[in-house]
Amino acid sequence: MKPLVLTLRERPDQRLDLAPLVPHRLAGMAAAEIERIELQTTRSRLALADIFRLRMGDATHVRIEASCDRLDRVGYEMAGGEIVVEGDIGMRAGRLMTDGRLTVHGNVGPWAASGMKGGTVEIFGDAGDHLGGPSPGEIAGMRGGVVLVRGRVGERAGDRMRRGTIVVEGIAGAYAGSRMIAGTLVVVGRTGPLPGYLMRRGTIMLGEGSDCLSPTFIDCGVHDLVAARLMAGFIGKHSARAAEILNRPLRRFAGDMAALGKGEIFARP
16 A cells, blocks of 8 residues: 655745644545644744645555654654655654554654654664753653664663663663663673763663763673573564673673663673
């Protein structure tokens, strides 16, 4: 079945909020109704038809073409179906998702998958700061689901993460997994300084180590854990490169002892 296709006419001169354009909200709407949807902006009211060319199709499969980084909140509160984006998008992509799949063939801005509770987000480019982290004022970040980034991520990926899995095949910035409450973060490439800073619980896997590990982590020696191999079976469905990290002995660091201290970081011996 053909997807519903939205093609950006030209790069907008202001940021646009695409939160209404998710499958469960578009289901059952006629083309004229979809074209009248207002996309909240900072300067003037704009309808979807002012910004996109619409080609009708199955609303459970939405495709956004010729996208750019001024399109925010793509996949906001998505509860099912699929959104595929060709190009870059802006901030808070996939925020508060509960189900479905968001695939981005480009880069995404900060706070992608913020507060995500379920579903899958796959990013073939890079992701900005605070991937899976909380919005200002929130006490927890990502709460479930799977996020896969084929490129690199900015600082504080997985900040205050509570549940779910984040896999980064590229490099990660400073403070990856900072203040983690639970969940799993896997970084295949090099990680910036102080991963797991003030983490309480949770698991961080570092494929190529970190520039600087906090002294408040305790070296527990090298282990070949069955649990890591079981985790590799799950992660391998999303990233073979990430699964390779888990299928070998790893050095375990317990911490952060400056916080609750029940988290763990695994790195190459």
